[in-house]
Amino acid sequence: MDSYPYYTAYVATVIIAVLLVCRRIRPQVYLSLPPGPRPWPIIGNLLDFPSAAPWTTFDRLGKTYGDVIHMRVMGHSVVVLMSIFLCDLVEAGWAMVLQGYTDSWRRSRRVFRQYFNRDVAPKFQEIQREETQAFLLRLHRSPDEVQGLVRHLFSSMIMRIMYGIKISEQNDPYVAIAEEVMKGFSEAGQPGRFYVDFIPFLRYIPTWFPGALFHKRAASLKPVFNAMVNKPFNVVKDSIVSGSTIPSVVLSMLEGIHDGTRREEDEMAVKSSAASAYAGGADTTRSAIQLFLLAMVLYPDVQRRAQAELQSIVGSNRMPAFADRPSLPYVQALILEILRWQPVAPLSMPHSTSSSDTYRGYYIPKGAIVIGNAWSILHDPQHYPNPFSFNPERFLKNGRLDSDVLSPTVVCFGFGRRICPGQFFALDSLYIIVSSILQLFDISHKIDECGQQIAVDVRLTSGLISSTEPFACSFKLRSAAAEALFSSLPD
Numbered sequence: 428m429d430s431y432p433y434y435t436a437y438v439a440t441v442i443i444a445v446l447l448v449c450r451r452i453r454p455q456v457y458l459s460l461p462p463g464p465r466p467w468p469i470i471g472n473l474l475d476f477p478s479a480a481p482w483t484t485f486d487r488l489g490k491t492y493g494d495v496i497h498m499r500v501m502g503h504s505v506v507v508l509m510s511i512f513l514c515d516l517v518e519a520g521w522a523m524v525l526q527g528y529t530d531s532w533r534r535s536r537r538v539f540r541q542y543f544n545r546d547v548a549p550k551f552q553e554i555q556r557e558e559t560q561a562f563l564l565r566l567h568r569s570p571d572e573v574q575g576l577v578r579h580l581f582s583s584m585i586m587r588i589m590y591g592i593k594i595s596e597q598n599d600p601y602v603a604i605a606e607e608v609m610k611g612f613s614e615a616g617q618p619g620r621f622y623v624d625f626i627p628f629l630r631y632i633p634t635w636f637p638g639a640l641f642h643k644r645a646a647s648l649k650p651v652f653n654a655m656v657n658k659p660f661n662v663v664k665d666s667i668v669s670g671s672t673i674p675s676v677v678l679s680m681l682e683g684i685h686d687g688t689r690r691e692e693d694e695m696a697v698k699s700s701a702a703s704a705y706a707g708g709a710d711t712t713r714s715a716i717q718l719f720l721l722a723m724v725l726y727p728d729v730q731r732r733a734q735a736e737l738q739s740i741v742g743s744n745r746m747p748a749f750a751d752r753p754s755l756p757y758v759q760a761l762i763l764e765i766l767r768w769q770p771v772a773p774l775s776m777p778h779s780t781s782s783s784d785t786y787r788g789y790y791i792p793k794g795a796i797v798i799g800n801a802w803s804i805l806h807d808p809q810h811y812p813n814p815f816s817f818n819p820e821r822f823l824k825n826g827r828l829d830s831d832v833l834s835p836t837v838v839c840f841g842f843g844r845r846i847c848p849g850q851f852f853a854l855d856s857l858y859i860i861v862s863s864i865l866q867l868f869d870i871s872h873k874i875d876e877c878g879q880q881i882a883v884d885v886r887l888t889s890g891l892i893s894s895t896e897p898f899a900c901s902f903k904l905r906s907a908a909a910e911a912l913f914s915s916l917p918d
């Protein structure tokens with residue numbers, strides 16, 4: 428009797444060892460790749476990669492092949508995941524990378540999280556509030572420039588917080604550099620944008636070769652990438668030397684570095700995490716705000732309802748504060764619906780497997796590009812009935828946020844170890860911007876010279892970050908009380 432457990436353990440160990448050895452040798456012997464559209468000779472499924480809104484094409488393919496699909500592009504595997512289970516996948520020990528899990532990535536990530544985690548991010552709320560109010564003044568002055576002003580708003584927040592730099596209202600050199608970098612990110616990050624993603628040897632073709640777009644683009648971006656990382660960082664370093672420091676995250680990070688053999692690496696981590704805050708937050712936050720404005724024009728009833736909630740909780744004599752947020756469930760639900768309705772990173776961030784693995788009974792080869800279709804999850808009728816309607820109430824039950832509904836924040840900020848480390852800051856920004864705009868302004872269709880409403884519809888850009896094409900809208904102070912409140916804002 429006593430030997431029975433030992434015998435069982437022995438047999439189990441042998442079985443596991445055999446399975447592990449088999450798996451290491453050739454997992455494909457007994458596992459198939461996930462299903463997917465039939466590939467053509469040589470080009471494989473290249474034609475299944477549309478350049479416009481690929482997430483909807485992938486979603487359609489998913490309806491035929493299931494929520495894990497495989498495609499082959501120039502001999503390279505691409506796996507598209509369209510289920511919330513992909514969170515499990517990443518948590519289950521997959522090493523997925525876009526630029527590699529290097530020591531320097533780990534260091535930057537650690538430094539970044541130290542300043543932007545859930546507990547520390549609220550320290551920046553005062554600057555977020557002040558910059559939002561400055562934005563409202565500019566918006567009232569130049570409503571037709573709203574697109575540029577929204578862009579300027581995030582830049583002004585993050586440059587002040589990271590470097591203590593107050594950017595100028597127009598033609599700011601730091602913003603110009605960062606915006607050029609953002610354009611490059613958006614192009615390079617779109618899966619299949621440059622064929623070199625799938626045909627690595629193209630990397631070695633000469634720059635003069637027709638179609639070697641990626642070489643030209645990379646060369647033009649190199650100096651701006653360098654400037655973005657170094658220029659504002661050097662301002663902080665110079666201020667230390669001259670004794671004229673202004674409080675900032677980079678200053679605190681630098682003060683936290685102790686002299687030693689790793690000083691250069693630690694400084695690089697500070698540089699990289701500071702520049703990543705701009706790169707990670709600028710287009711995403713801007714895009715979410717533009718989608719909010721678009722939704723307010725298209726769904727005036729939702730706008731009225733959010734304003735009614737603000738009126739009942741905040742009143743009309745002061746601006747919304749962060750302390751009001753728990754009492755404003757409809758405003759919170761509205762923000763969740765914006766993140767769900769048109770996710771700003773519809774395909775999250777493409778990753779790559781660093782070793783072969785299995786997932787849900789399928790073989791996933793080493794080096795496969797893995798794309799999580801966040802858009803598909805956020806439009807899954809099982810989680811969100813009637814997913815194409817804009818309806819913040821789907822997140823509410825008995826006047827509170829309904830914890831049974833899958834929060835879009837679980838999906839739209841990515842998954843696993845690479846999950847967006849700026850998410851708490853992002854949600855704070857969205858809350859203060861959305862509630863402040865609604866407190867003062869009615870947002871509606873713009874009227875043309877003939878007195879007709881200028882039509883607005885949902886036209887999205889395609890890229891790693893998806894935003895709205897520019898659209899016309901009007902901002903009017905809502906009431907006499909809003910006018911008085913607006914006049915009381917500090918200039």
Ligand code: HEM
Nearest residue numbers: 703704707708711715772775776840841842845847849853
């Ligand atoms: C609505 C706003 C935002 C959305 C939807 C968003 C979404 C995302 C997504 C999908 C990723 C990729 C995650 C992955 O690789 O799986 C990401 C990464 C990242 N985000 Fe955000 N983000 C937002 C705002 C911000 C803000 C405000 C910051 C900075 C303060 C930020 C900083 C970053 C950084 C640094 C990364 C790279 C993380 C890494 O590779 O380790 N994000 N974000």
